[in-house]
Amino acid sequence: MLLDYLRFALKNLRNRQLRSWLTVLGIVIGIASIVALITVSQGLENSIEEQFEKIGSNRIFISAAGGGDPTARSGLTQKDVDKLEKLPDLEWVTPYLIAAVPVKFGRESLNARISGVPSDDMDRRWGDLDLSLKEGRFLAEGEKSSTLIGIRVSDDMFEKDVRVNTNLKINDKKFKVIGIMDEIGNSDDDNMILVPIETARELAGTPDAVTMIEVVIKNPAEMDRVAQKIQRTLEKVRDEESFEVQTPEQILNQLGSILDIIQVVLVGIAAISLLVGGLGIMNSMYTNVLERTNEIGVMKSIGATNLDIMLMFVFESGVIGLVGGTIGAALGTLISKGVGVAAAAGGFSILKVKVSFGIIILGILFSIIVGILSGAMPARQASKLKPIDALRYD
Amino acid sequence: MKKTQKSIIKLENVWKIYEMGDVKVEALRGLSLDVKKHEFVAIKGPSGSGKSTAVNMVGCLDIPSTGKILLDGEDISLMGESDLAQIRGRKIGFVFQKFNLIPTLTAMENVMLPMVFQGTTAEDRQKRAKELLTMVELGDRIDHRPSELSGGQQQRVAIARSLANDPEVILADEPTGNLDSKTGKMVMFFLKKLHKTGKTIIMVTHDDKLAKHADRIEHLIDGKIEQKRKKRG
Structure with missing residues (x-):
């Protein structure tokens, strides 16, 4: 029926x-x-x-309060980095300086974001991340005028592809491209132009500045405890409201x-x-x-x-x-x-x-x-x- | 003329009063009617005599304001709507003036419809519908829709449909009203044939010629049956 x-x-x-x-x-x-x-x-x-998950469960990020524009100057300095390096729970302390500067390739010129990173032990600092080089090598200690670029800087940023061993002019200074990263999948990371942090500070004219600090902890199980320890350590040298300590879980x-x-x-x-x-x-x-x-x-x-x-x-x-x-x-x-x-x-x-x-x-x-x-x-x-x-x- | 004493439909002093705003309309005023099994009764009356209301009462489509209606001995005024629908589907077959076939369904499906409502199996439905359509001489038109049939053919489908559940009573309301005289005669031929097979036929009409086919004619005037009876043997 x-x-x-x-x-x-x-x-x-x-x-x-x-x-x-x-x-x-x-x-x-x-x-x-x-x-x-x-x-x-x-x-x-x-x-x-x-x-x-790629970032891993062993990283903590310290940045200026309120997040804000990554190119803005944060209150963090090399002193904070030095202070953190003394903590025994940390494997690596990696400061980043992010700045917007004019970048020129051939005749093309545009404003891009560069990231200053310590040039020593790059492969080990990032060793646990799922990152690989498409071509070339990582930055080496003591290097000054070298740059490591993301895949989209190579393929898309300029009309001509940027290859290893060519030169980028960053703030009118010549930088040799020594490596290209494999695709990471988000446009921020794939558009990165990495230079040694000392060079980045010179380019940006900010001697001691740090935009963000990334630390790798020795024991991932102690994530929360270590995060609190970092918080307390930094509170001793600066105003507690001027910075933020974030675990990947919190950001997520x-x-x-x-x-x-x-x-x-x-x-x-x-x-x-x-x-x-x-x-x-x-x-x-x-x-x-x-x-x-x-x-x-x-x-x-x-x-x-x-x-x-x-x-x-x-x-x-x-x-x-x-x-x-x-x-x-x-x-x-x-x-x-x-x-x-x-x-x-x-x-x-x-x-x-x-x-x-x-x-x-x-x-x-x-x-x-x-x-x-x-x-x-x-x-x-x-x-x-x-x-x-x-x-x-x- | 065969006649048993058992009533199939009996109306006892039925009143039907419609309220339209402040005005009360007495459509039926003490209608009494006793239709025996196997009778062919014609109800005749001018327009405004309460004919349509009488059809509704006899067909159990409506319940009276006061009075009793007994269908095969059961008082329908005590029944709920769904029980009433079921009983109607089983015991009364309708043949309307306007044929009232379902336009989206084929002749076959129209004839099967009353059986769907009674929960008959698909197999039995098809078999019976084919038989009935063959009986009204439309065996070759079973897959036609009403719009593809002539008025006379549509009315024959309607007659087949009225027989679907093998009801005791066929209630025909001006069955030839929308047909020309030739096709009208054919429809009357089938109704008389049904009467011969033992069905009780109640036909409502204003047409004297049609009424003459009946065993008995009841005159409806002013909402009740006129006492003078004209009998035919």
């Missing part, structure tokens, strides 16, 4: 094809945007987590909660479009009930109960939901795949959009529920029609 109602529903939907498809379209848009947004933001979340949590808010807002907006789609179904079903009033009267007179009538109409709106949800989920998946491809082309190859069957199934189920709920009120109205009133209706 239920199968018969499903068949009748399909017949009726086919009978008013244009209207049915338009109604379906409303649902397609809603489900497609929800599926796409959830899939993309999950991909984003996964890639951020993956990125932090911060990013995660920002991402969550964005996701809620975006999915909320998409949900509104689904709601509008649901109203479209309701509207179409009310019209449908009105048009078929006489038919409802006939069916009741030949033995249809209220439940029979109700089921017939709910099946119709449910089918709209099913079809809309299926097309919408497919479209949403395609869109999110497209976003993944576009992100990779734009330098964010770490954004790996993974199609989740769970989300697709949920999207379709949700759409069916929206269809049924939107159809419920019109269907109820249809089922409540009195046969004599309905028969009289033309």
